[in-house]
Amino acid sequence: MKLTLHIWRQKSPNHVGRMVRYEHNNVNPHMSFLEMLDVLNEELIAKGEEPVAFDHDCREGICGTCGFMINGVAHGPQPATSVCQLHMRHFKDGAVLYIEPWRAKAFPVIKDLVVDRSAFDRILAAGGFISVSTGSAPDGNVVLVPKRKADLAMDAAACIGCGACVAACPNAAAALFTGAKISHLGLLPQGQPERYQRVMNMVAQVKVEMFGSCTNIGECEAVCPKEIRLEVIARMNRDYLFGSWTGRAEVVRAGE
Amino acid sequence: MELRSKIPGGPIEKRWDQHRFDLKLVNPANKRKYHVLVVGSGLAGASASASMAELGYNVKCFCFQDSPRRAHSIAAQGGINAAKNYQNDGDSIYRLFYDTVKGGDFRARESNVYRLAQISLNIIDQCVAQGVPFAREYGGLLANRSFGGAQVSRTFYARGQTGQQLLLGAYQALLRQVRAGQVTMLPRTEMLDLIVIDGKARGIVTRNLITGKIESHLADAVVLGTGGYGNVFYLSTNAKGSNCTAIWRAHKHGAAFGNPCFTQIHPTCIPVSGEYQSKLTLMSESLRNDGRIWVPKKKGDARPANQIPENERDYYLERKYPSFGNLVPRDVASRNAKAVCDEGRGVGEGGLGVYLDFADAIKRLGKQGIRERYANLFDMYERITAENPYESPMRIYPAIHYAMGGLWVDYNLMTTIPGLYAIGEANFSDHGANRLGASALMQGLADGYFILPYTIGDYLATAKLEKVDSSHPIVRDAESCVAKQTNRLLEIRGKRTVTSFHRELGKLLWDECGMARNEAGLKRALQRVPELRDEFWQNVNVLGGGEELNQALENAGRVADFLEFGELMCLDALRRNESCGCHFREEYQTPDGEALRDDANFSYVAAWEYAGPGRSPILNKEPLAFEYVHPSQRSYK
Helix, strand or coil: CCEEEEEEECCCCCCCCEEEEEEECCCCCCCEHHHHHHHHHHHHHHCCCCCCCCCCCCCCCCCCCCCCEECCEECCCCCCCCHHHCEHHHCCCCCEEEEECCCCCCCCEEECCEECCHHHHHHHHCCCCCCCCCCCCCCCCCCCCCHHHHHHHHHHHCCCCCCHHHHHCCCCECHHHHHHHHHHHHHCHHHCCCHHHHHHHHHHHHHHCCCECCCCCCHHHHHCCCCCCCHHHHHHHHHHHHHHHHCHHHCCCCCC | CCCCCCCCCCCHHHHHHHHHHHCCCCCHHHHCCCEEEEECCCHHHHHHHHHHHHHCCEEEEECCCCCHHHCHHHHCCCCEECCCCCCCCCCCHHHHHHHHHHHCCCCCCHHHHHHHHHHHHHHHHHHHHHCCCCCECCCCCECCECCCCCCCCCEECCCCCHHHHHHHHHHHHHHHHHHCCCEEEECCEEEEEEEEECCEEEEEEEEECCCCCEEEEECCEEEECCCCCHHHHCCCCCCCCCCCHHHHHHHHCCCCEECCCCEEEEEEECCCCCCCCCCCCECCHHHHHCCEEEEECCCCCCCCHHHCCHHHEECHHHHHCCCCHHHCCHHHHHHHHHHHHHCCCCCCHHHCCEEEECHHHHHHHHHHHHHHHHHHHHHHHHHHHCCCCCCCCEEEEEEEEEECCEECCCCCCECCCCCEEECHHHECCCCCCCCCCCCHHHHHHHHHHHHHHHHHHHHHHHCCCCCCCCCCHHHHHHHHHHHHHHHHHHHHCCCECHHHHHHHHHHHHHHHHCCCECHHHHHHHHHHHHHHHHHHHHHECCCCCCCCCCHHHHHHHHHHHHHHHHHHHHHHHHHCCCCECCECECCCECCCCCECCCHHHHCEEEEEECCCCCCCCEEEEEECCCCCCCCCCCCCC
16 A cells, blocks of 8 residues: 655654655555554654654553544544554555644644643542542442443543543543543442542643633544543533532632 | 562461561651652552552652553453452452462462462452442442453453553552642653662662653662563563563662563464564453364365364364363463464464354354453454454464563562562562463552552661762762663664564564473574674664654663563573473473473572673572472363
8 A cells, every 4th residue: 555644743842843745655454553654664764764753552542642633533534443453454545644643732742743641640630539548448349339330430431541532622622531530430439429529620620721611512522432422521510510509618729 | 699588487378467567667757758769650550659658658650651541551451350259159368379379380489479369359449449440240249250261250350441440540549649749750751770879779760751851869769660571572462662671770780580481472362464563462361261262174274264164173272171171271272372373274374373263152142142242352353353253253373461570579579679679560470480360450459559568668667778869979870871871872873773673582582482492492592682682782773862752762772671681581491491381391391292390490480680791690599389289280181
């Protein structure tokens, strides 16, 4: 297969980036998208050009490290698939592909296709946990969890934190990501004591990080490699409303 | 070198309790005066960081990924063992202990394994309380399944993503301490050297992967939770970034390396498809519960699977091991797959594959039944190979998966350098020569949540550490060594890429020190690895600069260490003149081709000591005693 690639090249956060065109004549349909870029990079190094930087690690679709836009779609054309699991057989010989990093104010570009997603860690650090210190847990079967609840919690907990939802959203909102963690913990009995405080703290942090507001467009759900559903945003909004009415005095404003 | 394992005496079920009582405690008010560095943020590193921070220690945690949540523990699929006996099927702490010692082919320490089995109970409780969404029965109780050939159902799981959910639990506990100011998290930061002052580990030198800044961090103790070295083989199920740099550089400062030749090969991975292949993908072992493994009886049979009639198929595991059949342990399943492929009966392109066939299971359970059990795995297989496993059998082949070897540690998880600890896959651990399925997650969390937080206190309470600061000449020296090596890599500007060296090293080691090893092959490898290493330092081409994000430079440093470590692995394999668990020396096998242990001469942990550049490492032996589980020939027939 032969491909024409237009790839975003940007040396550092302080440099101006631009699209650079590469002709790639050495593509095997069984390669994954990242392996296709590996081969391109080997060729670039042989020519004395710096390879394209992109984030990746497990290449099994679970670590959430990889991700970029292919022709304007986060993680490319195959549904429920991150770019490491996307294979070249899904593209036509001679295709022209535009490859760009996630675009969001909260995810500044570090180099080429690599962005800084540390805002996600800070959102979770604001409350995306259950406060239980090591050693103080009761027996695992003391608190029963209805199977239906456990399954719904697991659906939400499957989020890999890749950032595709933010990149796909016209507002660059982090609602699907934040809602997923709020759903996961809020559905379980273990998550109840901190449920409303958690949502208030996390949403406050989302605002500090300069993510946009959710307007229920649904692009996030369409590109999510783990098929996280929009209902997690509904749960977040419901808990946020409830939390705002009942617990205002306790709201911690991020930054204070 | 003196190896003091510090294994307590007395009855095995009392040893850990007694030991905990004997350990010195640090007064709560004094804990806040101590600083601990934790390198790695996987199950072991994140759980240790969180637990020590909860106790009041000041923790700095480092990872090379962009977030601690990316650590490769996340990719574990199957589950985590615990001797809860919730299923009332005869499980007990003693049985989990027994299975693990036997499964490890009698090359693990009994006391450590017993402790692991005891702690397995607390781990499940802790994870449930953190909100890990384990699978549940309709009544709301925890569900279990049997796994990896165990005869009891003791595996807890969260769909096919148990590692992910356990890691997110530990990561969330870690973030809670970050929020509390008790942990400082440094992502995209790679440890490149260890600082040892007055014989004690006092800090590390790191490179900031974004800015290239080289910095030192000083503390009272250093913990390595940096995972295994499987990527020395280039192709493995490990993440691309997984590496041995931290443990290897600690080894060069005096930490003994335990059993480096014990590497586990997982039998059910998707076969290699071409030269460009960058990693291998595991298909959960649970598939062997319903799939039947076979190859054609005839050599070079090129017919598609469904055109090969039943009587021309060889279900070789069922034939050779009638009682365990397709569920034999990983090492046995892997070796047999290699054997039939070596006979020329392998399937698929290149002949390196065997069929894993679900046709009978589909007949028995229906497509829907199979979909309920394995849908995500079948989808993943189809995504990668473009073949539909509901219609034609899967093709699988073994791949490097886990390192049982690692830094040698005593019962307190301390290496031979005082103040330096190794936890999780990074230590030589509790799995002997072969790890059982669903035991890696258990060990990582046992070390991090429940062992290290106690044992490190004993060291801190008694070590009498002098104050050191970054102006210390050893610290300065370590920083400049790291800077020098970085510059050296950038200045070579040779003709070959880092990846081409890594791929060649991996192929060599897979051929000579992979599933089966022999003296001649290991000697070939021991000659070739140093040659390749010399060529690397003359002819590698790393473009770009050192003061920016430079992924080729990061990789070059890691491959440079693999090129040194690979030699030690082969040497260990050569010196262990027996077969045990995953270490199969072709010269030592029973008449029917099974591993032949030599307990009289090799019932020891090989703890290798670094002797300086260009000098042969020194082999120290920690003898293993088996008071409870008596060594026997493993039989699965």
